Amino acid sequence: MNDTLNFTPIDMKTWPMAQAFYYYTQMAPTSYTINVTMDVTVLRNTLKAKGYKFFPTYLYLITRAISKHEEFRVAVKDGVLGHWKTLTPAYPQFHEDDKTTSLLWTEYDECFHTFYKQYIEDIKKHGSSHGILSSKGIPLLNAYIISCIPWFTFNSFSLHNHGIKDYYVPSFEAGGFVETFGKIQMPLSVTVHHATTEGYHLKIFFEELQRTMNHPEEWL
Numbered sequence: 613m614n615d616t617l618n619f620t621p622i623d624m625k626t627w628p629m630a631q632a633f634y635y636y637t638q639m640a641p642t643s644y645t646i647n648v649t650m651d652v653t654v655l656r657n658t659l660k661a662k663g664y665k666f667f668p669t670y671l672y673l674i675t676r677a678i679s680k681h682e683e684f685r686v687a688v689k690d691g692v693l694g695h696w697k698t699l700t701p702a703y704p705q706f707h708e709d710d711k712t713t714s715l716l717w718t719e720y721d722e723c724f725h726t727f728y729k730q731y732i733e734d735i736k737k738h739g740s741s742h743g744i745l746s747s748k749g750i751p752l753l754n755a756y757i758i759s760c761i762p763w764f765t766f767n768s769f770s771l772h773n774h775g776i777k778d779y780y781v782p783s784f785e786a787g788g789f790v791e792t793f794g795k796i797q798m799p800l801s802v803t804v805h806h807a808t809t810e811g812y813h814l815k816i817f818f819e820e821l822q823r824t825m826n827h828p829e830e831w832l
Contacts, residue, residue, distance in 0.1 A: 683809045
């Protein structure tokens with residue numbers, strides 16, 4: 613069994629979010645979206661200088677930050693509530709010919725270079741396949757949705773899952789860059805379930821993400 617698919621059940625008797633989970637799933641089901649602006653100046657300039665693509669790096673950094681916060685990895689597996697060791701980014705692959713997208717995924721690896729290489733291989737092998745799913749097939753059980761709208765920026769983005777049951781992992785959407793006086797910014801939207809993720813958890817997550825964007829020497 614792949615180590616990234618390790619799943620640990622949650623003990624509801626000791627879990628700090630147990631009461632919140634019950635309330636926001638049984639009494640007042642609630643998900644919400646937060647929009648922030650990330651400073652990608654250092655990251656963008658470093659990647660350009662070293663010849664790396666931004667999108668797979670964005671996938672890596674979001675997933676890397678998720679791996680450090682258990683609240684973002686809560687899920688239901690075989691009727692059991694628990695959390696995955698890591699999540700797998702599932703992302704849309706855009707097709708220039710007919711302007712459609714196909715869902716593709718690349719399994720996360722904590723080593724940036726390993727993940728980046730696998731992403732490039734996935735694009736080469738499956739990037740041109742059409743249909744709602746790429747030729748790579750159904751994403752792994754621990755997949756989460758992450759995307760980007762590169763053609764324009766936005767102030768707000770909201771994702772509606774229409775009440776999908778037992779879905780607690782986050783969804784991410786980035787927008788196009790905005791450069792002002794040499795500073796490059798990127799809007800980032802995240803949709804989470806209130807049963808597992810509080811605003812404080814997002815604060816810590818965004819701080820960790822911004823730190824890794826500012827210090828690529830730690831992982832590049």
